[in-house]
Amino acid sequence: MNLTDACAAIEKSIGKKFSTIIMCNCEINYFGRARSHLAQGDRIIIIKSDSCILIHKPKGRNPVNWMSSTPEITLSMELDYFQLKASSIKPKEELLINVFEVYSISSHPLIDTEQLKLAGSERDMSDMIYEKPQLVKEDFKPINREEKTDYGFLDVFGYDSKGNFVIVECKRYTAGLDAVTQLRRYVEKVKSSKGVSNVVGIIAAPSISPKALKMLTDWGFSYKQVNAPKNFKNDEISQEKINKFF
Amino acid sequence: MNLTDACAAIEKSIGKKFSTIIMCNCEINYFGRARSHLAQGDRIIIIKSDSCILIHKPKGRNPVNWMSSTPEITLSMELDYFQLKASSIKPKEELLINVFEVYSISSHPLIDTEQLKLAGSERDMSDMIYEKPQLVKEDFKPINREEKTDYGFLDVFGYDSKGNFVIVECKRYTAGLDAVTQLRRYVEKVKSSKGVSNVVGIIAAPSISPKALKMLTDWGFSYKQVNAPKNFKNDEISQEKINKFF
């Protein structure tokens, strides 16, 4: 494809706020929060209607370069390439793409008013524990969940039958050292803020790493195996399907 | 575009391991680590040569759905749509895309042997501190950097002139509470493992959050402002350009 024509076509597509996708040979320089250089090769450039730019190599899940924060996009034709330049002010960043060859351009006004419905987040997990506290501790009476308290962001907290303050830290995946130190921070904060010592710390997660478990028990906390729920709310029938799948 | 033809074209492109990009109207269901549903709308489907699949809405930086771990991809024509199905075994996941309308298909064998060169990572920062320890503490004599010891991953560590053990935790961005708890964990580990008490903990970062700073000083640690370097190694001329840009 002729470079000049391609450059003009892209400029037009961007101007119309169409989703624009370019398969091309290019080199890329980035300056900003870090600095990067990628020598010439074949890539996919995606320019969305909100001026978000993604550049993908032919392999891998993540973009090799990108620019998301409301950039200005300008195109300029040079001798044997055209340059696509995207800038943002805060953070101060600059993305320079020199395009040497264009294999294909796709341009279309895409409309999508729907939003993703997701089940199985940590929030869903803490909701479940709040509703069924016995999943974590027989005599656990939760007061609240996912609350930014004076003590920090506690996933679920309340009291047990002995009057101990109970703090539950949820992880939807294997709990590691981070999770334990996080729990410790919350427990210490509650102890010092309330001036009490009878605080029970519990990690609720599908699994826990050995080192994390050791650290946990060393500090007098405990672990309870809990899996994140995967049913949509107000969607009774779904759990059956899920069980069939897993 | 005719759905049956589109389905065949996509199947052929995937079979040849071409990078394949589809602008289409579709609905998406995902089962796996979580569960998600996205009702009908216009999206961009990217299928790479390594069978990595990304689905993008017309806005935003991140894919709304994806599948990266060596999935099998199958296509099947139904009455008024065709289904693209991707499965992976571990983790057990399934991605179902029902395509109702195809606006464009791009297919090309992309070749890219180059790799991103990046400057300004935390590793670059700890290298710099190792080489210029006075950036952190006048009398700091580093022993090693980026070492996985029995105590954890210490960014830079060594001794000062008073014989104190010094641990430096680097962050390339604003240090938060997690950075402080991480440093604390390392310091405590070193203290208990070596049976010493004279351990100095320092956070080196361009900035630090107020709460993190309070916690840091409460625990007797300190903060030193350090910025990540942004010059490529063996690239003397570059720093000049960087200075001009910033």
Added chain:
DNA sequence: TACTACATCTCGCAT
């Protein structure tokens, strides 16, 4: 705006 913590995080590295 700044701070905090989650994410279907992903990715690399080391055990």
Added chain:
DNA sequence: ATGCGAGGTGTAGTA
């Protein structure tokens, strides 16, 4: 395979 920590992380929620 698992554990651990960085990331140009991005993103949402909140004060």
